[in-house]
Amino acid sequence: MLLLKNATLVEFAPARVQEGMDILLEGDLIKDVGNQLESTYPTATIKQMHGKLVMPGIVCSHNHFYSGLSRGIMANIAPCPDFISTLQNLWWRLDRAIDEEALYYSGLICCLEAIKSGCSSVIDHHASPSFIQGSLKVLRDGFLKAGLRGMTCYETTDRNGGVDELQAGVEENMAFARLIDREKEQGSSPYLVESHIGAHAPFTVSDPGLEMIAEAVKATGRGIHIHVAEDRYDVSHSHHHYQKDILLRLEAFDLLNHKSLLAHGLFLSEQDIEILNRHDSFLVHNPRSNMNNSVGYNQQLQKFNNVALGTDGIGADMFEELKFAFFKHRDAGGPLWPDSFLGYLNQGNSLLERNFSASFGKIAPGYKADLTICDYRSPTPLVGDNLPGHFAFGLNSSSVDSVIVEGRFVLENRQFPFDVAPIYREAQKVAQRLWKTMDGLGS
Incomplete structure (x- = not known):
């Protein structure tokens, strides 16, 4: 004791x-x-x-550990005048360049940085189209090495390889969920890591893909983790191709439940918000990322029943994220005060409770x-x-x-229980190789 x-x-x-x-x-x-x-x-x-x-x-409720080696990136990035070009010219080139070694160091560095910033848990959302099978276990190894609690999933998409890529993403999510289930039953390792069923965003997942994801959600008992309405393009795409608001489309595939985590949600309709609230699902607000991508501001935070805070890959400093969330809200003329945003920070623990089936978020007997x-x-x-x-x-x-x-x-006392200097030295080498690989991929 x-x-x-x-x-x-x-x-x-x-x-x-x-x-x-x-x-x-x-x-x-x-x-x-x-x-x-x-x-x-x-x-x-x-x-x-x-x-x-x-x-x-403290919990970071939406992050991207594959972005850990992008800080100060020196690669040939074409101009990014809008959200889609930012994805195509930067992030979708970065994730295609990631191999097993790059992912291990990216994930481990992000774990260490999160702990140093005061996080005990991070909910991750992963992509590495050139290294799908086994990628989530590599991230899990980083969580366990650092001792950080977390969740992760693979963001299923068809943006690179059509149906084959969709299938590979779903299979990786299901295989990882089964791995966790086996280890829980056997008690063979600390129960620090859980899973969602991941998807990138509605505009890069076709209806056959959503059907596959829905089957995975049902088979594993997990919830979906997906970006929605981060940019107006996602909404327009849904109206153009499916004649539906985004969450109405997800609901049609029975993809929303109390474990569902939807990131951003800047441009959800009133009907979308009603659907999300009815299914007791979570919205995760990522203000610094929204500002960085110049996609706009979520003017409707107070309409959502369940809101948590995340960084969308901009580190894991949740003290800073809370400040940006509050100050941006005030700048936008919003009515909320700091107590609401401290409540949003606390809601990350509610997400853990729903997925780990344990008590989090209070200092009381019986809590984690x-x-x-x-x-x-x-x-x-x-x-x-x-x-x-x-x-x-x-x-x-x-x-x-x-x-x-x-x-x-x-x-403990601002020190890790093992020497992290060699990890950072090796990560710098891997980052330079990763950037060169990006340049070789072109746009």
Whole structure:
């Protein structure tokens, strides 16, 4: 047993701050919370918190770990005047260039960066058309090496190879879900990684593809993870080719359930939003990515029942993402205040609960021992009523001191439990090779 002594306990929804608390961890769960617990559990190992903030683990609810080696990219990228050209000239060339080695280092680096930023969990959405079979297991290896909890899936599409590519993507999703199911039954490894059934976006998945994906969702008991209405083109494409709003089309294939995760959703119709809410599905808001791609702003956040925050591949700094989400909303004249966005951050834990069938997001007995610890010296009082304001205007990832996942430190006193320098050195070499491969692919 591990006793976190003299912690400032922080919870997000409802916002709560309690000083001088002890938190007892046993295995992968929180066993007890209270005062002076060392007298009740004299054999527990004590770790002094010295008043540090101990909060539920932070979740990035939509990310792309295949983008980990794109930072500062030096490849011949043609001008990208709109969203589709950005996909074609940059991201779809990058993902086609990824091989097994590049994916391993990209994924592992993203895991380390996420932990360093305070994340205990990341929900990933993967693409590597030249390396489909076995790609999700490579990403899983990175999660396990770093100790990060997460989910991943392959973003099924027909944009490169038609029906054969669709089939390969669906088969990879199903094979990975079956692998997880077997390992859960056998108890052969830590249960840190789960799966969705992935799809890129409605405009790159035909009706036969959606039918295959629907069969995979039903067979595996998972939910779909897909981009929707990230750009107006997705909506126009659906109206042009299928004469339907986007979610009406997905609903027709029985693709929406309480495990479904839909990213972006900037241009969903009122009918789409009603459908998403009726199926208790999740929208993940990615404000920095939307700004970077100049696709517009989601003016309808308050209409969705379930909203979480993600980065869409721009790192995994959720402190920064929350700030951008709030400030962009205010800039757009929105009515929401920081408490709503802290609630959205907390909703990542609701996504984990739905997929891992465990309790996340509170510091209470029986909840998963996934925790983010921050060394935050506030010049003003810190209480539940103003906690959202501290997140919007004060707290940032530089305050992250330690991260605990499944009851064990994966970052302690800002140090990883293994030497990460060789990983970063090798990643730099692999990144340069990856960029050269991109140039060889052309546009």
